[in-house]
Amino acid sequence: MPMFKRIILCFVFSLTWLTASWAQAETLNLGTLNEGIRGQMRIFEPLLTYLEDELEDYGISEVRLVVHPSTQLMAEAISRKEVDIFIDSPMVVAKVAQLSGGVPFLRHWKDGQASYYAVIFTHVDSGITSLDDLRGKRIALEDYDSSSGFIVPAHMLLTAGLRIKKLRAPTSSHNGEEVGYFLTYNDKNTMFAVAAGRADAGATNQRNYLDLMEARPDEFRVIAISERFPRSVLMHRPGLPEALLDELRYTLKVMSTSKNGQSVLKNFQNSAGFDEFAAGSKRTFAPIFEILQDLEDAGIN
Known part of the structure; x- marks a missing residue:
């Protein structure tokens, strides 16, 4: 990105955007769990490309996929700020949130489903x-x-x-x-x-x-x-700049309102879109964290 454009953008955004996190925000890293990155790249490529295009004016020059095989490794990567957004099933997101301090913030309608059991x-x-x-x-x-x-x-x-x-x-x-x-x-x-x-x-x-x-x-x-649980969930790392988070939230939520966005969603896990948790994040995840605690108490984790 040309230096003059970067300076102009810096003045447009809030002072939060003018911290050292700006340099980190030029690349947005999405994470998910899997054993291999090639197959996941084929799945995530439509979404990565879409976000690069939509977030370019907000300082994002590249959106990359980070794949790890376990919740522990993903949590460590998030703690090191190597992953900004993590997307996976609700129980897995909850496990990573406990280990990393991450915050669930959007529901993903994977396979066209808001919830599953x-x-x-x-x-x-x-x-x-x-x-x-x-x-x-x-x-x-x-x-x-x-x-x-x-x-x-x-x-x-x-x-x-x-x-x-x-x-x-x-x-x-x-x-x-x-x-x-x-x-x-x-x-x-x-x-x-x-x-x-x-x-x-x-x-x-x-x-x-x-x-x-x-x-x-x-x-x-x-x-x-x-019981029913959200089908898929997005979580952001602690300390992600609020301006970037707000723009990302908006960009994802309006995808289903345009033909281009709908096409990208269809090619990304047959998605129907992204939206807020109807009951709020804390209330939605309270019983999920209880399940994880019960398993830990039983020596299963």
Whole structure:
């Protein structure tokens, strides 16, 4: 950006914008959790390009994607100001917020959905009709950083008065009153484990379960459904300049009102848009933080 333009912009904005954070604000870093960056880049590229174009006049010359494989590494990156905005499922965002001091500020309608819920399901021939029937059984869960694939269903089991224990391997012997679990690291693996009889039950979100029922009707049954939670959430790092945050909030919220914005949203996770939390951020996340605390108290994190 030419120096004269940068100086003019500095005078247009508030004094907050004139701090050392200006240099950092020239590049806006969006973060998400995943094992590989190439696939995520294909997903996020439409949004990154759109934000670069829309925020150019506000001092943003580049919008980059930062990918880390775990909540701990993402929180550390946010604390180092290497990630400005983090986008992921609500439980994962809450975990990162606890570790980094980040603040959830917008809801993302991923796959056109404002909210979603987790289901625990089993094969119709398993003889299992309730959570209590899982005592001494094994359940397939995705991974520790999955909202609907681990965090929410694990809490559902605890709330039902069940204790859960990690198995060394899916085939490890298991008996007693505890529910044994193993990690599949992928929703499809979870469904296959239940279908193949390697697990007595599994957990996923309702969209994946409906897809499973469409592909293999009458083979599975749901034995428990969670409360609804925001489908996807944006969180900002502590200390992000208010002027930039306000402009970013506005830019994201009005995307769905233009043809270009709608096209970008469609190509980015089949989104319907971004909006505020109807009940406010604090009230929305209070029960989510309680879930994380309950899991921590039970030694599950």
